[in-house]
Amino acid sequence: MLSHQDNATETVRLLRQQAALARFGSYAFREPVLLKILNEAARTCAEGLDVPFCKICRYRPAENDLLIEAGYGWRDGVIGHVVSAADHSTPQGRAFITEQPVILHDLQDQRECGDVVLPAFYAQHGIISTIDVIIKGLSGEPYGVLEIDSAVQHDYDQHDVAFLTGFANILAEAVATSQRVQALRVAFARAEALVVEKDMLAEELKHRVRNNLQLISGMLDSHLRAVAGPAQKVSVMAMIRRVMTLAEVYEQLLGTGLGRSIDLGEYINAVCKNLPTLQNSFSKDILLSCRTVTLPVDLDTVTAIGMIVAETVSNSYEHAFPNGSGLIDIELRRAGAQPGAVLTISDDGPGFTEVAGSKRHGIGLVRRLMQQLDGSTSLDVTAGTRWTFRFPTPSAPETPAEDGG
Template sequence: MPNSQRVTERTVEKLQRQQAALAAFGSFAFRETDLQKILTEAARICAASLEVPFCKVCRYRPAEDDLLIVAGCGWKPGVIGGVVSQANETSPQGRAYVTGKPVIIRNIITANDLALPEFYAEHGIISTVDVVIPGFDGKPFGVLEIDSPSQHQYDVHDINFLTGFANVLAEAVATATRVQALRESVEQKNLLAEELQHRVRNNLQMLASMLSAHARDEAGVAGHSVDAMIRQVTILAQVYDSLLGVGLSKTIDFAGYLDALCVSMPGLQGPRAHSVAIHCRADRLLLDLDAVTSLGIVVAELITNSYGHAFPDRDGQILIDLALDSGGKTAMLTIHDDGIGYRPQDGSSRRGLSLCRRIVARIGGTLELQPGAGTLWAIGFPAAA
């Protein structure tokens, strides 16, 4: 077999190996979410594909203007995690980073214009190739470098492989970084929700316990009054629980929140001989956290009033309706029961309604009692989140 044919066959075999390695890495990298594992596997595959014992991935650090070795293959302990060079043209890595072009050093001993760290000599490094790893924020992520203790003759296929590999690595880094940022955001939100839930519930339980102790010391009307206060505290706790159930964010779907609140309200009312059904119909509406919380407190108070006064001797139903106007700028929330009708009373009930009006006014809305059968409360408020 002619020598030229053997060379051609070896070249084809090498290209096939490199293409298979690139495909295998791409498949691995886009399944894996751990960035460190991706970088380490990249170094291993690059070294194996180009038949060299050493490879490293260097990340650019803007504040220090240097290149930090974040992953590698074949190096002694202590190399990974250290700085290889500044990001300037005094080093092979820095030159590649600054120029954006591959840098091939076939013999670093004769390259007198390079500043090299001591571990190169410790590992007997003779030749290096550096290519830039593109970035996803306007600046390159860093540099991918292979190193060998013997002088290599790298051809255009090797450079193309390394460049292509660096591009795939850049996409994998961008994906893993986005996934990690999303995971951290979700974890932070979950921790915030758990902490808020823990604190609110503890405070309300403490208040309920104090009121319970006070109720045991009271008799007659006073004791019943305190029992009602305890029920209100428990309902307030449910307002927060329903809020956490739909997730904490800058804006919340008020329709979903209303559904959750209405489902939980019957179980929080006192024992009664007759049943009361709650039905909720709501258009999707995004509101900010303050508006949702305020409206939730008012809805819970008005539902509780209906339970307590609208159906003294029969079954009944309460209808909750949330609708947007045609322009989508204002919303109307109604709480309508088919009971005996609203009868103003002195005492806590009146004070409760006065508080509801103040809460609604705080979000730029109004609370009005509408004429008709039963009791119909109408809350108009701005629909903008």
């Protein structure tokens, strides 16, 4: 039976061990470097059990052995070099295979040790007593084994085993957390590398597309200066205009990093900025107003709407203002409660009468493009000319901000 003084000493020892567990737990989940966690665990265990040596062995599946990964108190040449078989021939191997604590009070007692094979460094350090416990978390494969060693024979009790087992459990979770963090870092690094590579490829593609479209536009511009007839000039201008709208599609697409959707409102604003420069033969007194909302759409939709805007606006430039001045107004809005969008293009000219089935002024192209989108087209010429295009769009969160043009 323990004396009062012995009880007090035991209580102090247990409190010190519990405090060591708490301190290590706090440290382990703050420290990102796994090797530092392992070495701190070895030091804390050795001091908590008042022994000079502690080591942490990592299991290596390919070799089926246990490598001393970290430790405390050992001479050079032990940590990172010495391995033990992960089988019943070693104390570490027994603890690893059985997942039960292995206690050897006296390594010199053949009856206790049986057929245990010890590496030479045990004798070199004068090791007499050891305890091995497995390092295994609540899930996943075990990491390895935690062992304390002493050159003095110890009669380890249940409190010592409980302390070491509790420490190994905390260490297992700390190791698992560190491994997850490291895996995430590797994944993030790979993702960042892929993003950089994607951006480089997108930028290269952007330059190539832009250069090719500029080349085509330059060729058409040279052809425009060479042709003589008005009808031919109108035809070439239409081709230049369509190349420009395609060029702007790719500018918007590549600017978003080859995303699946493009902001139709932003795209229409960009097209509106470029359209007046293609109307050199017409009056500069024609104003172009553009009001849009943010509206993500797919590539087919943005391409078709871009063509519709270019054709309809150019038609107004060419035919709506016999006096050389006026206003062209473009508005893109959501269709209200119903999914979809509404695009209106109007001018304050005298209006015109559309001949049924006519493809003049690109009207036939506009109607075909709207049919491709499963949309509808209506024309009002009571006060100028007002085109209304209704078309479906992918559902997207409502964005209140609008862009002015």
